[in-house]
Each structure stands twice: as C-alpha cells, then as structure tokens.
Amino acid sequence: MAAGGYFGRALVVDAGAAAARTLPLSDGLLRAYIGGAGLGAWLMHHLAPPGVDPLAPEAPLAFVFSPLVGTPLTTSAKFAVVAKSPLTGMLNDALASSHFAISGKLTGHDAIVVRGACRQPSVLLVDGDGARVIDAADLWGLSAAEAERRLRERLGRGWRAAAIGPAGERCVRYATISHDGRHAGRGGLGAVLGAKRLKAVAVRAATKVASADPQAVLAAARDLRGRSFGPATAKYRELGTLANLLAFNAISTLPTRNFQAATFAGAPRLAAEDLAAMRGVTRNSCASCTIGCEHIYSARAGKGGKGGNGGEQKVRVEYENVFALGPMCGVSDPDAVLAASGRCDELGLDTISAGGTIAWAMECADRGLIDAPWLRFGDADAVLRALDEIGARQGLGELLAEGSRRAAQRVGGGSAAFAPQVKGLELPGYEPRTMQAMALGLAVNSRGADHNRSGAYEADLSGDLDRLAGGREHVAAAIETEDRAAVMDSLILCKFLRGVFAEPFGEWAALLSAVTGWDADGAELRRTARRIVLAKRVYNIREGWQPEDDWLPERLLSEPLEVASGRIAALTPERLRAMIDGYYEARGLDREGRPAPASLADLLLS
Amino acid sequence: MSSSAGIVLAGGRSSRMGTPKAALEWHGSTLLRRSVGILARVTDGPVLVVRAPGQALPGLPPHVRVVDDPREGLGPVQGLAAGLAAAAGLADVAFVCSTDLPFLHPAFVRRVLRAADDGADVGLPVARGYPQPLAAAYRTTLAPLAERLVAQERLRPAFLFEECAVTRLNEADLRRDPVLAALDPELDSVLNVNEPAEYQAARARPAPEVTIQRFGALADGHRGPQAVRAATVAVAAAEAGLSLDGHVVAALNGDQITRDGQTPLVTGDTVFFLAADAGG
Numbered sequence A: 001m002a003a004g005g006y007f008g009r010a011l012v013v014d015a016g017a018a019a020a021r022t023l024p025l026s027d028g029l030l031r032a033y034i035g036g037a038g039l040g041a042w043l044m045h046h047l048a049p050p051g052v053d054p055l056a057p058e059a060p061l062a063f064v065f066s067p068l069v070g071t072p073l074t075t076s077a078k079f080a081v082v083a084k085s086p087l088t089g090m091l092n093d094a095l096a097s098s099h100f101a102i103s104g105k106l107t108g109h110d111a112i113v114v115r116g117a118c119r120q121p122s123v124l125l126v127d128g129d130g131a132r133v134i135d136a137a138d139l140w141g142l143s144a145a146e147a148e149r150r151l152r153e154r155l156g157r158g159w160r161a162a163a164i165g166p167a168g169e170r171c172v173r174y175a176t177i178s179h180d181g182r183h184a185g186r187g188g189l190g191a192v193l194g195a196k197r198l199k200a201v202a203v204r205a206a207t208k209v210a211s212a213d214p215q216a217v218l219a220a221a222r223d224l225r226g227r228s229f230g231p232a233t234a235k236y237r238e239l240g241t242l243a244n245l246l247a248f249n250a251i252s253t254l255p256t257r258n259f260q261a262a263t264f265a266g267a268p269r270l271a272a273e274d275l276a277a278m279r280g281v282t283r284n285s286c287a288s289c290t291i292g293c294e295h296i297y298s299a300r301a302g303k304g305g306k307g308g309n310g311g312e313q314k315v316r317v318e319y320e321n322v323f324a325l326g327p328m329c330g331v332s333d334p335d336a337v338l339a340a341s342g343r344c345d346e347l348g349l350d351t352i353s354a355g356g357t358i359a360w361a362m363e364c365a366d367r368g369l370i371d372a373p374w375l376r377f378g379d380a381d382a383v384l385r386a387l388d389e390i391g392a393r394q395g396l397g398e399l400l401a402e403g404s405r406r407a408a409q410r411v412g413g414g415s416a417a418f419a420p421q422v423k424g425l426e427l428p429g430y431e432p433r434t435m436q437a438m439a440l441g442l443a444v445n446s447r448g449a450d451h452n453r454s455g456a457y458e459a460d461l462s463g464d465l466d467r468l469a470g471g472r473e474h475v476a477a478a479i480e481t482e483d484r485a486a487v488m489d490s491l492i493l494c495k496f497l498r499g500v501f502a503e504p505f506g507e508w509a510a511l512l513s514a515v516t517g518w519d520a521d522g523a524e525l526r527r528t529a530r531r532i533v534l535a536k537r538v539y540n541i542r543e544g545w546q547p548e549d550d551w552l553p554e555r556l557l558s559e560p561l562e563v564a565s566g567r568i569a570a571l572t573p574e575r576l577r578a579m580i581d582g583y584y585e586a587r588g589l590d591r592e593g594r595p596a597p598a599s600l601a602d603l604l605l606s
Numbered sequence B: 001m002s003s004s005a006g007i008v009l010a011g012g013r014s015s016r017m018g019t020p021k022a023a024l025e026w027h028g029s030t031l032l033r034r035s036v037g038i039l040a041r042v043t044d045g046p047v048l049v050v051r052a053p054g055q056a057l058p059g060l061p062p063h064v065r066v067v068d069d070p071r072e073g074l075g076p077v078q079g080l081a082a083g084l085a086a087a088a089g090l091a092d093v094a095f096v097c098s099t100d101l102p103f104l105h106p107a108f109v110r111r112v113l114r115a116a117d118d119g120a121d122v123g124l125p126v127a128r129g130y131p132q133p134l135a136a137a138y139r140t141t142l143a144p145l146a147e148r149l150v151a152q153e154r155l156r157p158a159f160l161f162e163e164c165a166v167t168r169l170n171e172a173d174l175r176r177d178p179v180l181a182a183l184d185p186e187l188d189s190v191l192n193v194n195e196p197a198e199y200q201a202a203r204a205r206p207a208p209e210v211t212i213q214r215f216g217a218l219a220d221g222h223r224g225p226q227a228v229r230a231a232t233v234a235v236a237a238a239e240a241g242l243s244l245d246g247h248v249v250a251a252l253n254g255d256q257i258t259r260d261g262q263t264p265l266v267t268g269d270t271v272f273f274l275a276a277d278a279g280g
Helices: A027-033 A036-047 A099-105 A144-155 A189-195 A214-227 A231-238 A241-250 A272-279 A319-325 A334-347 A351-366 A380-392 A403-411 A436-444 A472-491 A495-500 A504-516 A522-542 A554-558 A573-586 A597-603 B031-042 B076-087 B106-117 B140-151 B157-162 B171-175 B178-183 B196-204 B233-239
Strands: A009-014 A019-024 A061-064 A078-084 A091-097 A111-115 A122-127 A130-135 A159-163 A177-179 A182-184 A198-204 A280-284 A294-300 A312-317 B004-009 B047-051 B065-068 B093-098 B122-127 B135-139 B166-170 B209-214 B226-229 B248-252 B270-275
Touching: A009 A122, A009 A130, A019 A130, A027 A036, A027 A522, A036 A061, A036 A078, A036 A091, A036 A111, A036 A472, A036 A522, A061 A189, A078 A099, A078 A182, A078 A189, A091 A099, A091 A177, A091 A522, A099 A159, A099 A198, A111 A198, A122 A159, A144 A159, A144 A177, A144 A198, A144 A334, A177 A189, A189 A198, A214 A495, A214 A504, A231 A241, A231 A495, A241 A272, A241 A319, A241 B270, A272 A280, A272 A294, A272 A334, A294 A334, A312 A334, A319 A334, A319 A351, A334 A351, A334 A380, A351 A380, A351 A403, A436 A472, A436 A573, A472 A495, A472 A504, A472 A522, A472 A573, A504 A522, A522 A597, B004 B031, B004 B076, B004 B106, B031 B047, B031 B093, B031 B106, B047 B076, B065 B076, B076 B093, B076 B140, B076 B157, B093 B106, B106 B122, B106 B135, B106 B166, B106 B178, B122 B157, B122 B171, B135 B140, B140 B157, B166 B171, B171 B178, B209 B233, B226 B233, B233 B248, B233 B270
Parallel strands: A009 A111, A122 A198, B004 B047, B004 B093, B047 B065, B122 B166, B209 B270
Antiparallel strands: A009 A019, A061 A078, A061 A111, A078 A091, A091 A182, A122 A130, A159 A177, A159 A198, A177 A182, A280 A294, A294 A312, B093 B135, B122 B135, B209 B226, B248 B270
C-alpha cells in the first residue's frame, strides 16, 4: 500500500437499499490510474453493467478523489464525478474544485460510488459512520445552492453537500452537480443523480490522510505556490477566463450564432475589460488555490435575475458561459448574458450545452424547422425563456432538455448538420476551423466536444504550427495535450496551473512520489496517461461507440471561414480524416480507432 | 489556385556593397531574414534560400530550407535553376527574389504570383523603369529549361523569357490591385540596395507604420489600437512593453500566431498580442 495519499478503498453505496460495501483498491490499481478521472474510468469498467441506461437505477455514479487532495499543494482540492453520460451514452467525467473534495476523501475513501435509486427525494450522507439516506422532500425544487445552504443548516457546518438543481431533478441531459457554486458541469451527471432521486450527496471528514514525505510535500507546495503567482496564471488572476473573448474575436475563433461565424460584432460589449469595471464585484479562489481565477459579477435586476426588482444576483463569470449564452446565441447585452448565466446556476444547467442547444434551436426557428417564432438570434429574453422551459421540461424545453443531437434527430430537416455537438456533447467556445489541432482533439476525445480533456487549442495558439492547416504536427500536439490532461485530471491539479510546469510529467511524478512514497518518474506518468486515455476509449467501445462518432458536425467541414487577413480557413473532411488516421496510428489503434487486443492487458480490467 | 513557394537567391557576391548583403541589418532584422519572412507570409509551400557553396548565412527560421548552388558565379539563371529544381514537386509556382529588397511587400508578391493563375510560366513585373526578374514569379516546371540555358552558357534571364510564356506586369497592371496600390503605391517592393549609399538611404527610411493591440491582462490600461513604427514583431512587442515568450504570442493580421520576434512587418499590418494561456 502506498505510504500516503490513499485509503485503498472505495465506498459503494446502494442508495435504494441504504446499504454500502467497501471495494478494496490495490496499490497497483491506484498506481495505474492515480485517481480522479483515471480511477473513475476504471470504476466504471468495473461497476457499470455493460449497456446500462445512464438514468437507470443500476447505473453507478462515482465521486472520485485523488492522492493530492488534502495536501497543501495549490489547486489540489478537486474531485471528479464520473458516470456514463445521459447526454452522450459514453464515459463522462466532470471535475469541480471545492472543500467537498477534502471532506469527501477524509470520509476515509478514495471514491464514493452511488448505485440504485431512492423511492423519494433524498440526500445521501457519508462520513466516518458509513452511508445513510435521509429524506429531502423539502429540498426538491430548490437550486443547488439553496439546497446546500439548508442542508448545512440542518446537518451542521461540518458537512459539505454536492447538490443538483431543478434541471437535475427533471433529468435534463446536461444538468450539473454543484458544490459551493462550482459545477461538475459537463455531460449531464446531475441528471444521473436526479434519476436516483438524490438531491445531494453530503460528506463529512472523519479522518486524516498521510503523506509519505511531508517535508517534501510542504517544500513542493511552497514552490508551486510561488510559481502560481507568475506570468503563466496572470490572465486568470487579473481578468479571468473571460479575457479570451476579445482576443478570440480578433483571431476569428469565437463561435457565433451557432457556428455561422467566428467573429461577433457585439463582442466588445461583453469584454472582460469593461465588464470588470461595470459589474465586477470581487475575485475568489477555489479551496486550496492560490490562483484566484474566479471573477464574480453582479447581474442587474430586470433581466430575469433572482434579485427581483432592484436587486442584484452574484454570478461567477467564465469565458465559456459568456460565449455560450452570448455570441453563440447572438446576444450582446451584458446584463442579459449575466442573467442567463445566473439562471443556469439556479437551474443546474451546463451553460455550454444549454447555449449550444438553444443556438441550434434558434437556427431551426430561422429555417422554419421548429415552430418557435419567439426564439431568435440576438433576443436575450428568448434565451431566458428557453432556459426556464428547459429547466422545467415544459413547452419547447421538453425537446431542448435532450441536447442538440437528440433534438436534431427528432426535428430532422437536415438540422443534424448544424447541431453543434460531438458524441452528443455540445462544442465549447473554440472554433475548430481556425483551430485545427483543437478540431482533432474535439473529434476524437472520449468525452465528446470538450476543451478540458483535449486542450489542443494550446498548440493552435502557440505559434509553433499553422492553426489553419491541420496536419501531422497537429496530431502530435493533440496527443500531447490529451495526455497531459489525463494526468492532471487524475492527480488532480487545475489546468490553469499547467503553464508553470517546465517539465510537466517529471514534475508531476515528483509531486506524486512525495505524497505516495512511490518512485514514479515522468516516463511512468506518460504511460499512465496513455493507459487512461485508452481505458476511456475502450469503455466507449464497450458501450457502442462507432468510428463515425469520432467526427465533427457537417457544418464545420463544409462551410469555410474567412479570417481577418483574408485567408480562408477550410477544415475539409479529407484533412480531418488524415489527422484522425494519424491520431489512431500514433495511439496504436487500428484504422477504425479500436485497440489491439494485446493492449488491453495493461488496463487491469479483468 | 496554384500552390506557391518562395525562393531567395542569396548567393550573389555583393561586390559593389563590399559586404554580404544577406546579413545587412534593417530595423532590427537582416535583409535575408526579412525576405524569407515576407515570402513565408504569402506562400503556402516551402521557402528556400539558394546560397553559394559554404556561404555563411545569418540566422533563419527552422522551416526555411537552404539549397546549395553547386556552381558559383554563374548569375541569377543558375540560382533560378537550383531553386526551381528544389521547389519542383513541392509547389506549382515560386516567387523568386534577391535578398536585397527591404521594402518588399506581401501584397506585391501576392499580385505577381497571381499571374501564374492565368496560365503564364513567368509573371514578370516591369516597374521603376526595368523588368524585375529577381522579384518575379516562375513556374517550377521551368527548372530543366533554366538548367539547359546554364549548360549553354546563356546566363541572362532574357534568354529564359524567350522560351516560355511571360506575362509582363507594368506599373498600371500592378496598381490595379487595390491592396497593393494602397500599401505600396510607389512600388518600393522592387527597390534593391546594391551599394553602401543605397543601403544607408534605405536604413534612413523609417520602419513601417503598423497597428498594435493588446488583449486581456496584457493591455494593462492600454486597450484599443495604437499606431507604431516597427519592422519586426519583436520591435512591435517592445513598443507595447511586452516581450514574446511562452505566455505572450502575436497574431499577425488576425491570422498566423507567432512567438518569432523576427517575423517581418510591413506597412498596414496589425499585430495582436495575446496571452498564450487560453484555457477556460
């Protein structure tokens, strides 16, 4: 057993039977998958019945911790929520940063897995006394934040609760799980919890966790803390991720009006530089974080915020929610975008999927494919109405709650060609035609169109390759960033820290070794990264993945863009195919993206 | 549209200048580095430098391929033969220039290359009173013809033009391109420097006027476009109080992103400075 960082066990709870058992996790298994997203992938292989409906009682959902949680290392207080996604039907892991990670791990478990379903709205409690279920009828219908507040009032401040909002209760396929305002946002894991009639999972610390070399960990924490104040994190610290918006607009990478354009005339109205002055309230940090990327803004009343007449709502603003609810829907009114972001928080909706699905519906309305004359690009009130209908699964919301892929399958009329999704997950705010390393990452990633599991935009913005002409070097870049993400999401460290590491795999191995007592090195972590990436792919194949799932929406491959220089950015099917073929070859997959049987032994699945 | 390469003939003896012209400084860069950078901005294929055997060259970007001209002192057709042969199979047409054109503008290169789209073997500008064979476009399939002319000791470009289809572009033709007319109205693109006095005159001219804009945390209170004079991205960055590193990159005219400070700038350029750390 590792000398630190782990408990060597997961708690597997049957919420319906209010029973729990301990699943031992061997040292070899933990070393192979580390924790977080990696360990979560193995748990799904092990515990999820093949072909399970993600919303069925027997579908497991895991809160997975990691070896660095509980150490003083900056940004380490993160947890992964892992399950088969109701949006994609494939493996999904969503990460959040908060004290839930620390309290959850200090229940004495490396993961808490929930199976079964309750008969009534309930809350699952886990602490040193094990697991139990309490009634939560009074919390049903509340926002996650309000449910969390009331739970702590009822249970005591030692408890931390990850909760769902009304969208999760109604199994909206892109509902979130939240704690302390941070969301495990993508892939609809809130719907999985909602299907189990669990309003929340609450945890309370009961023990401590050792580090193998506390002095080395402390020294590393001091060093990392110092580096976290440097230029690599300046952007996040000073303006937050919304600083992307104007820059992306300048270089034609800001998806606009459902990817019909890559620049948005209204972008300056939404710029972080102005919003910070107009609506900025404060900055905040996640638990155990020294970067402080959170920028809190006030949403003015009168735009649908909960503040009511004359009141204000505090909204955490990120690039992705402003992109998705602003330019993607053609909306440039900053108060409206802030209000829409706040509404997503209240309902418990993933902003990217919500914005993408609404933008798709706006284009359908434009084309006369759906009967919703009120739903027009640029209409902020329409966005708010659509969000409310989605959260309530009423009116058009019943269709849009299914996500853009399923909705397009129902609507037909060629609308699948412009549904902004890969594998069912809506695209983030990175234009693939003008970021062609990113295009590959979005196409092949196991979670679907996702910027956190494949951060290949780094390569597109590096200046090391031509972002408009994807080729062999883009393949290498996409694999490198995918591998880095696999390790960072398993350790877990915040990706906003990635720029401070000069030799990331070696440095991460040193951190892991100090905590666990292992003698890991960078080469081992590179092998670990490949194992985790492969394990996710193999899970998806088991659940019905087909080669055509590694692809991009037709619009992106048939409608070139012109950038400011006059150059045409065309991502042709042939170019994407060549990059995917190169990716498969470099990953040791066959021409259809499937692994050789011999490679599966390394995954420790049997 | 034809695929295009860039070829810089750097193997001349620079006898009138008295020092290798390729290494002459011009507003923070060398003439050769500037030439290859301009061609790289316009062409979609390789950029090659043809040099004399063993000739020392100033620093070049890694993507530039250096071709040794096996026979020294035979003039431009020999260099043309070596360059076109190296580019054959990699591009349909090449813009071929000497290394001593500090005012070469991408709009000029683009206009001349377009002549090949009309079927010509050579797009030959006639500007400032002379044909400009060392600021012209050539089909790479002309390599064997150039080689044969060298073997026949017919070493002037005019002999090559006698045996292929040449589209001559006079000044009026060139200025009909509105972008070129706006950005290089005097057709200074073909202004070369052969003697020290010409070089000093070229150095005395100010660096191109370009527009810079900083984004996000880099703006530091200086939002909005700003006009500066800079011949390289590094100088533009310095004007912005920045230096290009792992966290700061430049986007040229909203297109290519670079951390190469020696990337040349020309009149009319816009340079955006962005944080490379784009996650979120």
